[in-house]
Amino acid sequence: MLGVYIHIPFCQRKCLYCAFSSFVDLKEKDRYIEALKEEIENFNYSSYPKNLNLPFEKGEDGAQKPKIDTIYIGGGTPSLLDEKDLTRIFDTLKEKFNIDADSEITLECNPNSLTYEKAVFYRKLSINRLSIGVQSLRDEQLKFIGRLHSSAQALEAIDIAKKTGFTNISCDMLIGLSSSSDQFIEDLKKLIDKGITHISTYMLQVEEGTPLAKMVSAKPHLLPDDDQSVEVYNKTSEFLKNNGFLRYEVSNFAKRGYESKHNIKYWSGDDYVGFGLSAHSYIKGNRYANANNFADYYAGKSKLEEKLSKKELIEEHIMLGLRYNGGVSIEYLKKLGYKIENNENLAYFTDKNIISRDQNRIYLNPDFYGINNFIIVKLLP
Numbered sequence: 614m615l616g617v618y619i620h621i622p623f624c625q626r627k628c629l630y631c632a633f634s635s636f637v638d639l640k641e642k643d644r645y646i647e648a649l650k651e652e653i654e655n656f657n658y659s660s661y662p663k664n665l666n667l668p669f670e671k672g673e674d675g676a677q678k679p680k681i682d683t684i685y686i687g688g689g690t691p692s693l694l695d696e697k698d699l700t701r702i703f704d705t706l707k708e709k710f711n712i713d714a715d716s717e718i719t720l721e722c723n724p725n726s727l728t729y730e731k732a733v734f735y736r737k738l739s740i741n742r743l744s745i746g747v748q749s750l751r752d753e754q755l756k757f758i759g760r761l762h763s764s765a766q767a768l769e770a771i772d773i774a775k776k777t778g779f780t781n782i783s784c785d786m787l788i789g790l791s792s793s794s795d796q797f798i799e800d801l802k803k804l805i806d807k808g809i810t811h812i813s814t815y816m817l818q819v820e821e822g823t824p825l826a827k828m829v830s831a832k833p834h835l836l837p838d839d840d841q842s843v844e845v846y847n848k849t850s851e852f853l854k855n856n857g858f859l860r861y862e863v864s865n866f867a868k869r870g871y872e873s874k875h876n877i878k879y880w881s882g883d884d885y886v887g888f889g890l891s892a893h894s895y896i897k898g899n900r901y902a903n904a905n906n907f908a909d910y911y912a913g914k915s916k917l918e919e920k921l922s923k924k925e926l927i928e929e930h931i932m933l934g935l936r937y938n939g940g941v942s943i944e945y946l947k948k949l950g951y952k953i954e955n956n957e958n959l960a961y962f963t964d965k966n967i968i969s970r971d972q973n974r975i976y977l978n979p980d981f982y983g984i985n986n987f988i989i990v991k992l993l994p
């Protein structure tokens with residue numbers, strides 16, 4: 614089924630490492646929400662490939678609409694939106710799509726902008742998953758990367774989520790801030806003890822042009838080196854595994870049944886539509902990206918529209934499939950003209966237990982996720 618992503622490009626302040634599409638000028642918000650609403654309303658199936666074949670079904674209002682089963686509101690900081698903004702977005706989505714009763718509906722929030730009242734309202738809107746940007750439980754690290762919240766606020770945000778009835782709670786944590794795996798694991802333990810169900814551990818990227826890049830180019834010792842970060846990642850994986858969290862993608866760990874349905878669409882090659890500034894869509898082998906500045910976005914200009922070639926589809930399927938536990942479809946690759954069984958490296962990796970396979974699919978053993986890029990290159994046509 615189709616997934617929907619909504620981008621909210623506003624933040625209270627720019628974090629020092631941030632290279633995402635996010636802006637601190639809230640003056641733009643009302644106009645943006647209006648444009649977002651229009652974009653959803655005008656979403657035109659006929660402008661997508663003829664073979665789109667979306668599952669249409671009757672909605673509650675009796676109209677035939679495409680069925681969706683995931684909504685992900687990301688940013689930026691969606692928890693900055695007020696009730697009026699979110700209601701407008703949800704009303705428009707309901708108008709346009711037939712939202713499956715079992716849909717996973719996620720909202721990203723920052724600990725300092727999540728309140729009890731907001732969380733109660735999110736539940737009313739049928740949001741059933743919160744993704745909280747914790748990043749670290751060390752105040753000195755949070756300050757160093759310019760986050761606005763404290764570790765106490767991060768833990769309180771989880772309490773708020775639990776008190777208001779959320780049972781599906783994810784926390785983002787940044788690897789690459791701490792050189793001590795013991796310290797990082799201590800933080801993870803605090804999160805697990807709070808009863809969260811999902812953890813994403815992203816590697817801190819020092820992006821060119823960010824204030825962080827300037828800071829560390831003058832003083833590289835401010836951040837741990839790559840070997841230390843790899844050690845933190847490996848110990849993290851082991852710790853989370855021993856605590857009942859399945860590593861179902863390189864950076865994502867979940868209690869069984871709490872894997873992100875929406876993100877799995879990205880890795881499995883399922884269709885999704887993105888609305889908002891710089892949002893991406895992927896529909897039947899075609900990729901689309903919206904403009905990443907307000908003026909072009911309001912003018913309806915797109916940044917990218919491309920049909921992937923067979924070669925690109927093969928590469929993408931192998932690259933994504935070997936990053937998560939859904940694996941790579943042998944049949945799908947065959948249809949695209951690539952018999953992966955004939956790749957001699959596959960036999961070698963299978964023999965060494967690096968890759969496992971069944972009749973239809975091949976999977977990378979999670980113990981080797983850390984070197985997935987090396988293996989992917991060896992399995993490309």
Ligand code: SF4
Nearest residue numbers: 624627628631635689
């Ligand atoms: S909260 Fe996220 S999107 Fe906003 S500035 Fe910080 S890193 Fe960027």
